[in-house]
Amino acid sequence: MFKKSLLIFILMTAQAFAQTAKQPVPAPSASTEQRGSDKLDIKKLENKYWAAKDEDFGVVQNRRYVKAERFYLTGRAGIPFNDAYSTGTIFGADLGYFFNERWGVELSYNSADMKDNDAVQQFVGTYQVMPNHNIFKSSYFVSGIWVPFYAKMSALDKAIIYFDMGLSVGLGNVNYDIAQVGGNKNESAFGYKLGIFQQIFFSEHFALRADLINTWSNQNQQKYYVPGQSLPNGGTAAAGSRDLGSTMVNDTSLLIGITYWH
Structure with missing residues (x-):
């Protein structure tokens, strides 16, 4: 009797399990799906954080004063740095255009008002003769402009200063005088230019x-006195050719001015 009852119980349990297995599994509710979509993707976050470069991100964004597609005009003045014979003032002007924030082109002109420096005056006072030398007069160059640096700087926690720093590389012409007794001789030479500049913006237009600025030019040189000429110190200038050949001359100058941006 017990065995028969146990057999009936097992058969009824098996039948109930089979009916339960045939019922469809309910679909996940909307709240369950929402909770799944809110799960943080740690792997994706790590990949973005350790990415070598993010093309959509700039170190300094929202430039207040832009240069792209704008003309500018600069007026400036300064002094020569490394001229062994002359001192004075150099005046200049630049006209340029920027294609974008990095690259531009510039036409520059410089004119100098020079005189003998203290070294020349001391030499003349000691030996009563003038040294052989050239005198820078003017130059013009066409240059390519590259601006790799742009920054914002705090001034005493009161204001933000916007500035950039760039390089200019150009080709042009250098005009100079060969110092000579009785009147200087004017000549010109092809020149190269390498400049470093920095500008600080204080408005949209200024x-x-x-x-x-460094320039290099291959300049002719000649003796100041005519060969065989009597000198002020009682001597006589050496005989022979007056021509001293040519040499590469480097002129360095520092100029400061105001730029107007159109």
Whole structure:
């Protein structure tokens, strides 16, 4: 009797399990799906954080004063740095255009008002003769402009100063005088230019600009006195050719001015 009852119980349990297995599994509710979508993707976050470069991100964004597709005009003045014979003032002007925030082109002109420096005056006072030398007069160059640096700087926690720093590389012409007794001889030479500049913007249309400019030109040189000429110190100039050949001359100048941005 017990065995028969146990057999009936097992058969009834098996039948109930089979009916339960045939019922469809309910779909996940909307609240369950929402909780799944809110799960943080840690792997994706790590990949973005350790990415070598994010193309959509700039170190300094929202430039207040832009240069792209704008013309500018600079007026400036300064002094020569490394002229062994002359001192004075150099005046200049630049006209340029920027294609974008990095690259531009510039036409520059410089004119100098020079005189003998203290070294020349001391030499003349000691030996009563003038040294052989050339005198820088003017130059013009066409240059390519590259601006790799742009920054914002706090001034005494009162204001933000916007400035950039760039390089200019150009080709042009250098005009110079060969110092000679009875009247200087004017000549010109092909020149190369390498400049470093920095400008500080204080409005949309005006900026303060400083330039450190190096130029190189292959200049002819000649003796100041005519060979065989009697000298002021009682001697006589050496005989032979007056021509001293040519040499590469480097002129360095520092100029500061105001730039107007159109």
